[in-house]
Amino acid sequence: MPARTVRSSNSTILMWIGAIIMLFGAFTGLYGLAPLTRGSIVAGLIFVLIGALIALVGVAIAMVGWRTSARVDGQGVSWSSGLGSRTSVPWQQIARVVVPGAADPGSAVALQLRDGRIVPVTPLRKMQSADESTGLSPWYLRAGAALQEAHQQWLSQPHRH
Incomplete structure (x- = not known):
């Protein structure tokens, strides 16, 4: 990948x-x-x-x-929010990638880990205005879909454990 x-x-x-x-x-x-x-x-x-x-x-x-971006590669997902250090989560630990919709709880794309924890990918935030009738940003939706697609691609490949 x-x-x-x-x-x-x-x-x-x-x-x-x-x-x-x-x-x-x-x-x-x-x-x-x-x-x-x-x-x-x-x-x-x-x-x-x-x-x-x-x-x-x-x-x-x-x-x-x-x-302030997320990087997706064959190893997993890594991100940094601003000038801080990078956070990294390998694909092996990720059970599901969740992209919250406008009415869903959560303010960012989240990684649901196999141990039950939920880790927000902080650079990929959904920005909702005070008027909740507005739609989500296409950038947010594309970024979330890219993470979901990369995770699905990783799941479809044979892996050594």
């Missing part, structure tokens, strides 16, 4: 927001070249430094979005 990264809409949004903020920082830094060409070194350097700071904030936000 090839490795695959799945993300919710929130992590994708964070990556885009980070990229846009990086662009704002780059343009702010480039704007600092105008005062420099007119001999205003202090004003130019201030704009360049502010642009660099804005770009670094954008990089940090994009990194959090990039790291």
Whole structure:
């Protein structure tokens, strides 16, 4: 089974927001070249430094979005929420992958383990607005379906115990 990264809409949004903020920082830094060409070194350097700071904030936000994902491979599922350490669960321990619907309890795709524990895959959260009549995010549904499909694929293969 090839490795695959799945993300919710929130992590994708964070990556885009980070990229846009990086662009704002780059343009702010480039704007600092105008005062420099007119001999205003202090004003130019201030704009360049502010642009660099804005770009670094954008990089940090994009990194959090990039790291907030789940990785599915032949060994199992691993994920990280932001800049924390990765959590990993091998397929052998997973009895079922649960993708809660809009009216179902649970706020994220969950792994029901063979020992009875339920482990939420925290990056794959369902975001429900105050108005429960809205549907679930297609990103969430695709990510949940990808985990279920990978688990079914693993179950269909012969395994050595």
